[in-house]
Amino acid sequence: MDEAIADIFESLRANALDADELDRILRRASRRRADGRRVAKKQVLPYFLNARTQRTAAWESWGTTPDLEERFVAALQMKPRRTASGVATITVITKPQPCSGNCIFCPNDVRMPKSYLHNEPACQRAERQCFDPYLQAAARLQALQAMGHAIDKVELIVLGGSWTDYGTAYRRWFITELFACLNASEEQRADEARKRAARYEGLGITGDVDAIAERARPAQEAVTAGDLAYNDAVAALYGPGTPWEQAAAFQEAGWDDLQAAQEANETAAHRVVGLVVETRPDAIDPPALAELRRLGCTKVQLGIQSLDPGVLAANGRPIPVDAIGRALGLCRLFGFKTHVHFMVNLLEGTPEADIRGFGQLVSDEHFDPDEVKLYPCALVEGTALMEQYRIGRWRPYSEEELIEVLCAAMQAAPPYLRVSRMIRDISSCDIVAGNKKTNLRQMVEQTLRETGAPVQEIRFREVGSEPLDPASLILDEISYQTAVTREHFLQWVTPEGRIAGFLRLSLPEPAALTEWDGALPVGPGEAMIREVHIYGIATELDRPGTSAQHHGLGKRLVERACAIAREAGFAAMNVISAVGTREYYRKLGFRDNGLYQQRPL
Numbered sequence: 001m002d003e004a005i006a007d008i009f010e011s012l013r014a015n016a017l018d019a020d021e022l023d024r025i026l027r028r029a030s031r032r033r034a035d036g037r038r039v040a041k042k043q044v045l046p047y048f049l050n051a052r053t054q055r056t057a058a059w060e061s062w063g064t065t066p067d068l069e070e071r072f073v074a075a076l077q078m079k080p081r082r083t084a085s086g087v088a089t090i091t092v093i094t095k096p097q098p099c100s101g102n103c104i105f106c107p108n109d110v111r112m113p114k115s116y117l118h119n120e121p122a123c124q125r126a127e128r129q130c131f132d133p134y135l136q137a138a139a140r141l142q143a144l145q146a147m148g149h150a151i152d153k154v155e156l157i158v159l160g161g162s163w164t165d166y167g168t169a170y171r172r173w174f175i176t177e178l179f180a181c182l183n184a185s186e187e188q189r190a191d192e193a194r195k196r197a198a199r200y201e202g203l204g205i206t207g208d209v210d211a212i213a214e215r216a217r218p219a220q221e222a223v224t225a226g227d228l229a230y231n232d233a234v235a236a237l238y239g240p241g242t243p244w245e246q247a248a249a250f251q252e253a254g255w256d257d258l259q260a261a262q263e264a265n266e267t268a269a270h271r272v273v274g275l276v277v278e279t280r281p282d283a284i285d286p287p288a289l290a291e292l293r294r295l296g297c298t299k300v301q302l303g304i305q306s307l308d309p310g311v312l313a314a315n316g317r318p319i320p321v322d323a324i325g326r327a328l329g330l331c332r333l334f335g336f337k338t339h340v341h342f343m344v345n346l347l348e349g350t351p352e353a354d355i356r357g358f359g360q361l362v363s364d365e366h367f368d369p370d371e372v373k374l375y376p377c378a379l380v381e382g383t384a385l386m387e388q389y390r391i392g393r394w395r396p397y398s399e400e401e402l403i404e405v406l407c408a409a410m411q412a413a414p415p416y417l418r419v420s421r422m423i424r425d426i427s428s429c430d431i432v433a434g435n436k437k438t439n440l441r442q443m444v445e446q447t448l449r450e451t452g453a454p455v456q457e458i459r460f461r462e463v464g465s466e467p468l469d470p471a472s473l474i475l476d477e478i479s480y481q482t483a484v485t486r487e488h489f490l491q492w493v494t495p496e497g498r499i500a501g502f503l504r505l506s507l508p509e510p511a512a513l514t515e516w517d518g519a520l521p522v523g524p525g526e527a528m529i530r531e532v533h534i535y536g537i538a539t540e541l542d543r544p545g546t547s548a549q550h551h552g553l554g555k556r557l558v559e560r561a562c563a564i565a566r567e568a569g570f571a572a573m574n575v576i577s578a579v580g581t582r583e584y585y586r587k588l589g590f591r592d593n594g595l596y597q598q599r600p601l
């Protein structure tokens, strides 16, 4: 392997490394191996990174420079899409917990928090790490680094049923631990991982999936047969009288602990540039949002699924539609980015009604979210939907119907909406009926390209990892009205219409502030920057790259937003900064101010 790495560097110095040359080097290295085994591309980067800390003599013999190293990592990087939106994403899962909802399509896997299945990749990782946030984040950091991704800017996505169903102490502990993990050095993380593994083992909590499956099997069989409720099964497996009760004794943290971890993260090697949690619209009120903000959250994922009261009722979600609008409005006034889940092919839905419903979601001023996960409903064993399927009251859409609905949704999407996903990570073996194609989004986008249909949706237009000339970018401004704010979406676009970055500015309507008088952390005359995002393969902080990042594009968006707010008569600009971006905004003239950072206009 050492020789193969030396050959790759030599080829890089001669500017001769392309995919064919890399392949030739790896085949040559494979032939040199005494055991006859192939040297795979994915093995090279972890070996190289390990040498940096463990085998300095070999490292020095390769004569690396920062520029060569960057090109080496780019050539050997696996799965470049994962950081193509500019940050490394780490998804973590909270422990299994009873859910206060009872939706008929929602999986009942007693090894997981409600709605998740143990076969999903993030869930598998969480289970192996005893759902410990520190251990999950440490394992992901290590894996992403081994794949060659820059991991200095991290978006944390916390999933698992409804966040508000967990106790305050657990919620605070979970987030504190994530920050603590990102603040630690590689050696500290390894040391802490060993200690935690021993601690969980001492309590009788295992990460051995076979043992977990065996223990959960009787309860799972009873739940699947309809003889036991998910909530009761989970309470018996993880509640009082189980080892998890003892674990709960140390799974709590105070606000001081969290604040210390956040302050350390402001200048840490792995900074949190986004923090997302998921909950239900009926769990949103000003105190809940203030707590989320205190935890460092920047985005809220809300399960909406439908705007049709009949469909919501038929699917066990008796949430009034006006409560959904109210929740989205409150999130917006608090400055959060809103990310909703919208499901098509629900019980009593039709393709035509789904197209209409999605159109309403993205055009009605009471909703108009920033991002959508647009899923088809998938039938999973053990759900109440199974019975509806058996008696013929529900059927999955055909592939043609589904693609037609999703294509129509993409065409209805305004230029400030991002459709982040079109499938859940449910393994095809868990889907009894419904879409099993993991490339559904590519199929939809292919259809749209073939028909030449105009699509303004963000992800369809992202520049991704393409090199670009920042001087060629055009600043485009779109303004739209919501029930509680005047929104301005500022986007950098290439001459071909691709999007290289954007900013979301909210100017609150006085009437909305009056309605929530005293309950909001913002006052009259205060505008809010809810999001600034610049695309490109994540490059390390303070190191220029060839992507859209690090060309002052974000700063120019912020300055333009301030000018718009000033012209509209606002006296101050707030920004809902993530903990790891506070330093960036301080350099732009913002001062820490309660739950936000603020700059006078």
Ligand code: SF4
Pocket (backbone or CB within 6 Å): 099, 100, 101, 102, 103, 106, 107, 114, 115, 161, 162, 280, 303
């Ligand atoms: S509220 Fe969410 S997690 Fe709970 S049952 Fe409904 S879909 Fe599942």
